Amino acid sequence: MRAIRKAHLICLRPWLKGLALAVPVAAALVANGLFLAGAVEAGRVVLIAAIGLAALFAAPILPIYTPFRSRIFRREKWTFIAGAAPLTLGADAFKLSWPLFASLWPLVWNEWTRASIRRKLPSTSDFGGRLRSKD
Numbered sequence: 001m002r003a004i005r006k007a008h009l010i011c012l013r014p015w016l017k018g019l020a021l022a023v024p025v026a027a028a029l030v031a032n033g034l035f036l037a038g039a040v041e042a043g044r045v046v047l048i049a050a051i052g053l054a055a056l057f058a059a060p061i062l063p064i065y066t067p068f069r070s071r072i073f074r075r076e077k078w079t080f081i082a083g084a085a086p087l088t089l090g091a092d093a094f095k096l097s098w099p100l101f102a103s104l105w106p107l108v109w110n111e112w113t114r115a116s117i118r119r120k121l122p123s124t125s126d127f128g129g130r131l132r133s134k135d
Helices: 006-011 014-037 040-061 067-092 097-120
Strands: none
Touching: 014 040, 040 067, 067 097
16 A cells, blocks of 8 residues: 655645645634634634644645755744743743643654654765766
């Protein structure tokens, strides 16, 4: 059985790609409505969720095919993760830091393992030296 990449799973189905683009936009509109209604705390949480969903759905949709682009995307993803938690928790961020660390630890461990594997693989820019000229 042929393995299907996550990008193909979403991009080959137009309705799923449209849904992946529409969900963050809908969440941002809901956040805007909450802000206008005066529910600032709930609006802030929904806005952060909208930004998080946009970052989550961006990976399979954006053309992240080069090591440079993937580095940029990973940095932006971790910047969002590091900034979203204190913004969501507000003044209680330090009191609630232990569940934050407990919930983020699997993500950190997974990314650390992937980074370790990437360092050990040959460079993808020259396909491991196979495409270099012999002269």
